[in-house]
Amino acid sequence: MTTLYIDADACPVKAEAERVAVRMGVPMVLVCNGGLRLPTHPLVRLQIVAAGPDEADKWIADSCGPGDVVVTGDLPLADRCIKAGAAVLTHAGEVLNVANIGPRLATRDLMADIREANPFHQGGGAGFGKADRARFLQSLDRALTAARRVPRDLGEPGAQGPR
Template structure:
């Protein structure tokens, strides 16, 4: 199963193409605002609008043999802890080996932003290279999951 944290996910269509190619079910989890797919392998799940409700829904279900697509680092950490594989939108795979450093960096950056109220943005945009890397990594991860 592929779970997609679908709110503001720039690679939903790419994930659907890969899921379809491999005959794997995919669940788009969001607070609303996305159209359901006509693809029989793709299900849309709409959760309430409470903070992190989609993340909680995914984390409660994702486990061994599942792939989660998200840019949310705390969600990624919970899914990895539960045995799922995690791929960020830019194609970076998060694993038990690198999630600690990614969480620490996220927390450090949050502290830096809160210490400087004039600091704006700083994130880089989503590029064609990110999309291409996502397709490549997602394909590799899904093959590995299917192989066991």
């Protein structure tokens, strides 16, 4: 069964993801270090992980696989989830996959080097608005629809094995 995993600590689209997951009948797991209120819908659960760097990322990467969808803005986590066979979306609805994750990681590393070399170089992107939320909702709907068609076990043609 398809599961939707949300890297929830800084996710601006938790409510939108929950609406789509509930409408489609897909279980959703909010993964964080704490500080979120308990979900009220039975399809949505809160997975609290130990405090510490990347604990939520480790849990998601170890839990996801083919047929699952992960929502994250963390590129190293996205890379691990893609390698595990999951579909990955950013909060703005961008699909991350084998074809684009390498260049995205390289750009991330380059920008980190630039910021380190020049502390006056300030990054920062545009604000997160209605268009971003709409794009996310459309992308999530498409991703979950496609993920539900992914074979889950060895008995199905094209399956990649049990998780």
